[in-house]
Each structure stands twice: as C-alpha cells, then as structure tokens.
Amino acid sequence: MDTLLSLLHGFSVALEPSKMVFCLIGVFLGTAVGVLPGIGPALTVALLLPVTFKLDPAGSLIMFAGIYYGGMYGGSTTAILLNAPGESASLATALEGSKMAKAGRGGPALATSAIGSFVAGLIATIGLAFLAPVLVELAVKFGPWDYFALMIVAFVTVSATFGDSPLRGLTSLFLGIALGLIGIDKLTGQARLTFGVPELLNGVEVTTLAVGLFAVGEAFYVASKRFRDPEEIIPIKGSLWMTKEDWKRSWAPWLRGTAFGFPIGALPAGGAEVPTFLSYSTERKLCKYPDEFGKGAIEGVAGPEAANNASAAGTLVPLLTLGLPTSATAAIMLAGFQQYGLNPGPLLFAEKPDLVWGLIASLFIANVMLVILNLPLIGLWVRLLAIPQPWLYAGILVFATMGTLAVNGSPAELAMLFAFGFLGYLMRRYDYPVAPMVVGLILGPMAEQQLRRALQISLGDPMILLENPISATLLGIAFIALVAPFVMKGLNQFKAAED
Amino acid sequence: MTNDTRTQGANKPALLVGVLLLIVAALIGYDASQQTITSTYGVGPTAMPYVVAAGLVILGLAHFLVAFREGLPQPDEADNKALLWIAGGLIFLIACIGLGGGFIIAITVVFACTARGMGRQGLLVDAVIGFVLGLVIFLVFAKVLTLILPSGPLERLFL
Numbered sequence: 342m343d344t345l346l347s348l349l350h351g352f353s354v355a356l357e358p359s360k361m362v363f364c365l366i367g368v369f370l371g372t373a374v375g376v377l378p379g380i381g382p383a384l385t386v387a388l389l390l391p392v393t394f395k396l397d398p399a400g401s402l403i404m405f406a407g408i409y410y411g412g413m414y415g416g417s418t419t420a421i422l423l424n425a426p427g428e429s430a431s432l433a434t435a436l437e438g439s440k441m442a443k444a445g446r447g448g449p450a451l452a453t454s455a456i457g458s459f460v461a462g463l464i465a466t467i468g469l470a471f472l473a474p475v476l477v478e479l480a481v482k483f484g485p486w487d488y489f490a491l492m493i494v495a496f497v498t499v500s501a502t503f504g505d506s507p508l509r510g511l512t513s514l515f516l517g518i519a520l521g522l523i524g525i526d527k528l529t530g531q532a533r534l535t536f537g538v539p540e541l542l543n544g545v546e547v548t549t550l551a552v553g554l555f556a557v558g559e560a561f562y563v564a565s566k567r568f569r570d571p572e573e574i575i576p577i578k579g580s581l582w583m584t585k586e587d588w589k590r591s592w593a594p595w596l597r598g599t600a601f602g603f604p605i606g607a608l609p610a611g612g613a614e615v616p617t618f619l620s621y622s623t624e625r626k627l628c629k630y631p632d633e634f635g636k637g638a639i640e641g642v643a644g645p646e647a648a649n650n651a652s653a654a655g656t657l658v659p660l661l662t663l664g665l666p667t668s669a670t671a672a673i674m675l676a677g678f679q680q681y682g683l684n685p686g687p688l689l690f691a692e693k694p695d696l697v698w699g700l701i702a703s704l705f706i707a708n709v710m711l712v713i714l715n716l717p718l719i720g721l722w723v724r725l726l727a728i729p730q731p732w733l734y735a736g737i738l739v740f741a742t743m744g745t746l747a748v749n750g751s752p753a754e755l756a757m758l759f760a761f762g763f764l765g766y767l768m769r770r771y772d773y774p775v776a777p778m779v780v781g782l783i784l785g786p787m788a789e790q791q792l793r794r795a796l797q798i799s800l801g802d803p804m805i806l807l808e809n810p811i812s813a814t815l816l817g818i819a820f821i822a823l824v825a826p827f828v829m830k831g832l833n834q835f836k837a838a839e840d
Numbered sequence: 841m842t843n844d845t846r847t848q849g850a851n852k853p854a855l856l857v858g859v860l861l862l863i864v865a866a867l868i869g870y871d872a873s874q875q876t877i878t879s880t881y882g883v884g885p886t887a888m889p890y891v892v893a894a895g896l897v898i899l900g901l902a903h904f905l906v907a908f909r910e911g912l913p914q915p916d917e918a919d920n921k922a923l924l925w926i927a928g929g930l931i932f933l934i935a936c937i938g939l940g941g942g943f944i945i946a947i948t949v950v951f952a953c954t955a956r957g958m959g960r961q962g963l964l965v966d967a968v969i970g971f972v973l974g975l976v977i978f979l980v981f982a983k984v985l986t987l988i989l990p991s992g993p994l995e996r997l998f999l
Contacts, residue, residue, distance in 0.1 A: 512903075526885040
C-alpha cells in the first residue's frame with residue numbers, strides 16, 4: 342500500500358504542467374539526438390546533461406527520464422533503418438529489424454519496437470516502483486563491506502560482458518579506475534596523481550570522459566575509415582501500421598523480452614546485451630516461422646526491443662536504491678544526480694521522496710509520451726537520419742564542446758576532452774570496449790571509499806569482507822564471473838585441439 | 841589449416857600497449873610512494889593506487905603474452921588526412937577559447953574543419969553553417985539558460 346501511496350504522490354509531482362513540459366522536451370530531444378547514427382543512449386544523456394544544468398533538480402531529473410527513454414527509442418530507430426546499432430544493446434534489434442526494413446516492412450518494425458518498448462517500459466517501471474522500497478529496506482542494513490563486495494561484482498561483470506576479450510575489457514576498466522584516483526582523496530584531503538596541475542585537483546569529470554570517449558572518439562573513428570563502409574538509409578515503404586498478424590506475433594515476445602530484461606537489468610550484473618540476445622535466441626526457437634529468422638521476423642525485433650527497454654528500467658533499481666551504476670548510461674545518470682548534489686541510495690528515498698517518486702512517475706509519463714509522440718513523428722526522425730555524415734559529426738563535435746564549456750569552461754578541460762577522444766579512437770581501432778572505463782571512473786572511487794570505511798570499522802582486519810555472509814557471497818560470485826570466461830576459453834581451446 | 845603461418849614475431853601494438861600500461865603503473869606507484877599522510881586505521885590513501893598499479897602491471901604483462909600469440913585485432917588502414925583536419929580544428933578551438941577568441945569563432949572553425957575532414961569540399965559554406973550554429977547556441981544559452989559561454993569580442997556585441 343505504501344508503494345501505491347508514494348507512487349500516487351509521485352504522480353501528483355510529475356503531472357504538474359511545467360513538469361510535463363520538461364518531460365515532453367526531454368523525450369523530444371532524447372529521440373532527436375538518439376536517432377543520430379553512432380549516438381547511443383549513454384552519449385545522448387551525456388550530451389544533453391548540460392541542457393538541464395540550470396533547471397531545478399526535480400524538473401531536470403524528470404527531463405532526464407524523458408531523455409533516457411527517448412534516447413533508447415531513437416537508438417532502435419537507427420538500428421532498424423540504418424543497420425547501425427549505436428550500442429551493443431540494440432545489436433539484436435538490428436539483426437532482424439534491418440532485414441524487415443529492407444523487405445519494405447520498416448514501418449511495422451518501428452511500430453513493434455515502439456509499442457514493445459512501451460509495454461516493457463510500463464511493466465518494468467511497475468517492477469521498479471515495487472522492488473525499490475524492498476531493496477531500500479535491505480540496503481539500509483548493508484555495511485560498507487557489502488557495498489564494496491557489490492561494486493566488485495559490478496566491476497567484474499561490466500568488464501566481462503562488454504566486448505569479446507576479457508583482457509581488453511579489464512584493461513579498459515583498470516584505466517578507468519586509475520583515472521578515478523586523480524584528484525583530492527576524500528578521506529585525508531591529499532592530492533593524488535595531480536602532478537601539480539590545479540585543474541586536476543577536482544578529479545576527472547565523468548561527463549568529460551564519456552563524451553570524449555564516445556562522441557569525439559567515434560567522430561575520429563568514423564573519419565578514419567570513411568571510405569570503407571558507406572551507410573545506406575533504407576526508405577520506409579508501405580504502411581506504418583502493424584497488421585493484425587503482426588500484433589498476434591508480437592505480444593508474446595514483448596512479454597518474454599520484459600521477463601528477461603528486467604531481472605537481468607536490476608541485478609548488479611547489469612548490461613542490456615545479455616537479455617537482448619537471450620530474448621533473440623528464445624524467440625528464434627519458439628517462433629512458428631523459423632524460416633523467417635534471418636530474413637526479417639517481427640518476433641526478432643519485438644522481443645529484444647522489449648528486453649532492452651525493460652533492462653534499462655531495471656538498471657534504475659540498483660542506481661536509485663544503492664547508488665550503484667551498472668551500465669554506462671546509468672553511470673552518466675549518476676553524474677547527473679551528483680551535479681545537483683544528490684546521492685542516490687537508501688537515504689534519498691527517505692530525504693527526498695518527492696524527487697524519487699516524481700522521477701519514477703515521470704518514467705511512466707515519458708513512456709506514454711514516447712508512443713504518442715513517436716509513431717506520428719517517424720517521418721521526421723527518418724529525415725534526421727538523412728543528414729550528411731560530415732555535417733552530422735561536425736555537429737556532434739560542436740555539441741560535445743558546448744557541453745564541456747557549459748559545465749567547466751577551461752581550456753584544460755577541453756584538452757582533456759580531446760585527449761580522451763583520441764584515446765577513444767585508438768581503443769575503438771584495436772577493439773577495446775570503452776564503456777568499462779567510464780564505469781571504472783565512477784565506481785572506482787566509490788569502491789575505495791567503502792573498502793576504507795569497512796577496514797576502519799574492523800580496525801584494519803580484511804577478514805571482515807569474508808566474515809559477513811552477504812559480502813562473502815558477493816565476492817564469491819565476482820570471483821566465479823572473473824574466472825569463468827578464462828576457464829571456458831581454456832576448455833574451448835582444448836576442444837579445438839581435439840577436433 | 842589450424843597451423844598459423846605468421847612467424848614474423850611479436851604483435852607491435854600489443855607490445856606497445858603493454859609497455860604503456862607498465863609506464864602508467866610506474867607513475868601511479870611513484871605518486872603513491874610520495875604520499876606523506878597515512879591512515880591510522882585500515883588502509884590509507886596509498887593502498888588503492890598500489891592495487892591499481894599492481895593490476896596494471898599484470899595486464900601489461902598479459903599484453904606481452906598476447907603479443908606473442910594472437911596479437912591485437914588488425915585494424916584497417918586509417919585516413920590520416922581526415923584525422924589531421926579534425927584534430928587541427930580541435931586544437932584551434934582550445935587555443936581560441938584559451939586566448940579569449942570566444943565561442944562562436946571557435947565553433948565555426950571546428951564545424952568547418954570536421955566537415956572537411958569527413959570529406960566535404962565546401963569549406964566556406966560549412967563555416968557559415970558553423971557560425972550560425974555557434975551564434976544560435978550562444979544566444980540560447982545566454983538568454984534562455986542564463987549561462988554565458990566563453991566570450992570574445994564578437995560575443996560581447998550580443999550581451
């Protein structure tokens with residue numbers, strides 16, 4: 342009952358006309374930026390963060406919710422019409438989606454992805470609203486050691502699930518953690534790794550790193566190989582609407598996708614690519630028309646799209662209740678919270694219930710707006726896709742610069758942005774995943790703080806991490822997740838040798 | 841078939857990454873060793889840097905191993921001229937902001953240079969687009985969001 346009351350209260354906050362306008366602007370901007378090729382939701386949120394800079398916290402977080410969902414929807418539009426997934430979570434969507442578009446069924450593909458996202462987002466947000474208070478109760482009892490162990494789990498799974506080489510994933514993660522060391526140590530006030538440069542005392546901004554790696558890096562990367570793979574927009578032919586048959590084939594995959602997406606997203610072991618591919622292979626097995634897979638089966642769009650959206654709502658569970666970001670997008674959202682001096686976690690639910698429940702309620706509203714806004718506006722988004730690549734990337738760099746200058750207008754910050762951009766280019770070139778670095782930067786200092794707090798309480802005895810059942814279990818999970826890929830690889834090599 | 845015929849030795853990019861990781865580890869370790877304040881209980885501000893440095897050493901060595909095995913993925917040849925155009929625009933931007941040239945001129949150059957790097961051949965048209973874009977962004981930030989982006993002589997005309 343409490344949850345329902347809180348949620349109702351949240352709606353009373355989010356349904357104020359001014360907040361609705363923020364939400365609408367957020368959904369619109371999020372879709373418009375997210376639809377641009379090469380820009381995933383993480384980058385959409387990072388690029389648009391400065392726009393919300395001067396609004397009040399409640400309004401800007403609500404706008405954020407809109408940007409988040411809009412960015413996700415925009416990303417799937419690009420995946421379907423360009424066969425250019427902006428992030429790994431829409432890879433599965435692109436598989437069947439682009440085939441459908443080529444077969445002249447781009448309209449229904451976009452429609453099933455929009456309505457599937459809506460259904461999944463709705464169910465997952467209900468899940469979030471009911472799960473969050475339970476987790477908050479639990480999180481209050483968490484000691485620093487438990488938080489530390491939780492972060493270790495997040496570290497390991499984040500670097501293992503991104504990219505196909507654990508070595509490159511871990512390298513990216515450790516460099517991120519190393520960047521997180523830069524600046525003043527919060528517990529002793531000592532400067533670390535600043536080398537006497539005053540601009541480094543405040544540490545590396547998450548948004549600077551994210552925009553540098555994702556946006557500037559992507560621009561360099563695309564420029565460096567621009568002659569090789571010209572992208573082609575597939576025009577939408579025929580009806581935009583789904584037929585009765587389409588509906589019949591879509592509803593079950595939507596629900597199954599949601600069932601995969603939400604729990605996996607809500608676990609600290611987040612990452613949206615696992616549920617999307619699980620959903621894809623499940624639909625492939627269950628489909629009555631298995632021949633159509635690979636040629637544009639609507640189930641292959643409906644399922645993964647729902648899984649993607651549900652897991653995005655799922656990642657908000659650990660983010661809001663524990664302050665634990667489990668994806669690059671969540672990491673940037675956390676940076677957004679911190680921009681207003683808010684620290685997500687159990688305390689936020691107690692101190693700022695208006696804000697938290699207003700945010701959750703506005704997720705519902707954003708979802709509804711997305712469907713109402715996007716189905717009629719598909720034509721407009723398609724035209725955005727047609728912006729010539731040179732102008733598109735020039736514009737992206739302009740936006741990246743603008744964002745950095747709006748938050749911190751120093752040339753040193755710009756230099757960092759471009760240095761990270763070049764690093765991001767090199768990492769893309771040699772197939773290092775960039776997202777773990779962002780997660781490392783934001784989680785590293787948090788993990789360190791929790792560990793030191795834990796060891797202060799135990800008077801320096803590290804066994805405290807293993808003596809508590811929760812932290813011991815979590816560390817065990819992290820260990821298995823770390824070792825498993827190497828063992829599996831070893832087994833595979835063994836098998837290959839036998840063949 | 842499974843026998844790899846590549847025998848030209850180590851994979852250079854992987855070796856280079858390994859060396860760079862070791863250098864970063866050394867830097868972090870050195871910085872930590874220079875810290876003066878240590879904690880009374882538990883671990884101080886130097887523990888985490890040492891752990892990270894150790895991790896980077898292991899990863900660096902693992903890269904050496906990889907260098908003598910499969911190596912890093914072989915990238916396509918890069919279009920260096922395109923990269924130079926974009927980098928040039930960005931360096932101009934830093935200088936322009938640093939020396940007080942203002943936001944609009946900086947954005948004009950970045951837009952034009954990036955578009956040129958990506959293969960367009962209309963530097964003048966692109967500069968005009970960039971100028972308009974910069975002007976609009978500056979005005980929106982200044983009037984709607986009350987946030988003044990770096991200003992030079994040009995921007996002061998509008999304030």
